[in-house]
Amino acid sequence: MTSLSNICEIPAFLRTMLIFKHLFKIACIMVPIIIIITVIISLFKAITSGKDEDLKEIFKVGIRKIIAGLVVGILPTLIPYVISLTGDDKLYEVKECATRVTTEEIKYYEKIESITSLVETMKNNPTSDNIEKVKKAIDDAKGYLKEDNMIKYLTAVSDAEVELEASKKVGECEHQGGKYKNGYCLKEAKYEKPSNENPGSSGNSEGTEYTPGGNGMGTTTLNILNGSFTVVNTKSEIKSFTSAMRKNGTYQGSNSDRYGGYCLGFAYTHAWGMYTGNTTYNGENGHGYTGASHFSTYINDDLQEVMNVVYNEVSAGRPVILQVNGNTQGTSRHFVTVVGFKSTVKNAASLKATDLLILDSWDAQLERMDQSNSRFVVTGAACHKDYSGYRIQYLKQ
Numbered sequence: 001m002t003s004l005s006n007i008c009e010i011p012a013f014l015r016t017m018l019i020f021k022h023l024f025k026i027a028c029i030m031v032p033i034i035i036i037i038t039v040i041i042s043l044f045k046a047i048t049s050g051k052d053e054d055l056k057e058i059f060k061v062g063i064r065k066i067i068a069g070l071v072v073g074i075l076p077t078l079i080p081y082v083i084s085l086t087g088d089d090k091l092y093e094v095k096e097c098a099t100r101v102t103t104e105e106i107k108y109y110e111k112i113e114s115i116t117s118l119v120e121t122m123k124n125n126p127t128s129d130n131i132e133k134v135k136k137a138i139d140d141a142k143g144y145l146k147e148d149n150m151i152k153y154l155t156a157v158s159d160a161e162v163e164l165e166a167s168k169k170v171g172e173c174e175h176q177g178g179k180y181k182n183g184y185c186l187k188e189a190k191y192e193k194p195s196n197e198n199p200g201s202s203g204n205s206e207g208t209e210y211t212p213g214g215n216g217m218g219t220t221t222l223n224i225l226n227g228s229f230t231v232v233n234t235k236s237e238i239k240s241f242t243s244a245m246r247k248n249g250t251y252q253g254s255n256s257d258r259y260g261g262y263c264l265g266f267a268y269t270h271a272w273g274m275y276t277g278n279t280t281y282n283g284e285n286g287h288g289y290t291g292a293s294h295f296s297t298y299i300n301d302d303l304q305e306v307m308n309v310v311y312n313e314v315s316a317g318r319p320v321i322l323q324v325n326g327n328t329q330g331t332s333r334h335f336v337t338v339v340g341f342k343s344t345v346k347n348a349a350s351l352k353a354t355d356l357l358i359l360d361s362w363d364a365q366l367e368r369m370d371q372s373n374s375r376f377v378v379t380g381a382a383c384h385k386d387y388s389g390y391r392i393q394y395l396k397q
Contacts, residue, residue, distance in 0.1 A: 011110045018106065111141060112149060119156050126160035126167075134160075210298045210309055213395035216317030221343055225368050229357045231340030232317045235277030238339055242364050244279035245270065250286035251364035259287035264321070266361035267335040268292045268393070271319040274339070274359075275395065295321065296396050301389040303353065303377065310338055310356070311348035313394050321393035322358065324375040326383070333383040335393075336360050336367075336375060353377045 115137045122130040138145070138153050145153075220233045231238055245251055250273075252259065252266050259265070265287045272291025273281050281290065300306050313320045319337050326332035340357040354370040369375055380387040 011106050011113055014106045014109060018103070108144060111144065115141060115145075115153060119153055122160050123156065126164045128164065131157060131160050131164065210296075210394070211397060212312055213296075213316065213318050214397045216313075216395075218317045219315060219340070222340065224366060225357075227368065228343040229340040230314070230343050230345070231357065232274070232314055232319050234274045234317060234319065236274050236279055238274065238359070238366065241270075241274045241279060242359060242366055245273075245281070245286075245364035248280075248282040248286075250281045250283060252287075252361050253363045255283045255287055259283070262287040263326070263361045264335040264393075265289050267321045267337050268295065270359050270361060270364070271295070271321050271337045271393075271395075274319055274337070294396055295393040297391065297393055299380070299387050299389045299391045301379070303390050304349075306377075306390040306392055307351045307353065308348040309392060309394060311341070311345070311351045314338060314340060318395045319359075322356070323378060323380070323383075323391040324358075325378045330376065330378045330382055331384070333378060333380075333385070334362070334375065338392075339366070 118134045122134050217233045219230045222229050222231045252263050269281050269286040269290045310320050322338050324334050326334035337359040338356050342355040345351050345355050356369045
């Protein structure tokens, strides 16, 4: 059922209200005039007849008619006052509709109704043709469309484009023999292991296919945080890069009011910026998915398999984005950048999550993952996501 908050935006209802509004105004003017004329005519007839009884009767009737005419004349003022006394919000809203309705307003909502119809069609069937129709209607409406409606329609277009793109990816993924979930084409987990690596067990896993990334720059040894770590040897040295990120405010904590939910966006910026040597990012561009197109996703139920990938990537000098806990309980997720591991780790089979050195997207600080208050890895299932395993983002070939 249509709510009253929407009735005042329905052209058919507004047209009806406008007609009644005009008729009511005419009645409030014409009725008193007609009453006055009829009273004058009656008085004239009574006077010319010479009968006192007729004159007295006409005078009484005339007084009553004049009072009635005055009441009709003040109805436009009286009715809103009476409605306000009732305290009925619905009646008050209808009264407001009737008061403000104009031909121009009706034309505006007719155009809105037309665009809304196109948008609903697009939502039900987000094809390229339907999306283009809405875009054209919005473009044609720029001269009169209010900002809140413009934002609402543009958001609907964006959602439809995402859904259309996702449907294409679903088809492509199924064609490749995979299953599309949570924005990724999940296939049987595969891993190309270095020769010194223990094969391990794939476990009961469902993850994206892993292929080692592109050319890295190897590793170096860094003494930091009371320990020795094997770290990625990227174009931007780790200490100077993290210092620049903190100085520029390129981290989630300094932008939590505006970009509180964009830890992955900052993690992408950190990983890609460090790898490419770009230290110019700030809070305005660092929250976006800068460099995201250069990363692939790997998800596996077996944590050691994920650590194998981390070892392989970091050893090649490529930062890795890791899913960790977002709260103390580990029931929400967060993303950080793995930049190294303890120098005592000599092969993938011996790498544990507590050996990792990370750049936390929350505060752009380097942290060890073996401290009592450190981050820890979590599964998608623990965070109530629609994938069960541990997750990383690694650089593509």
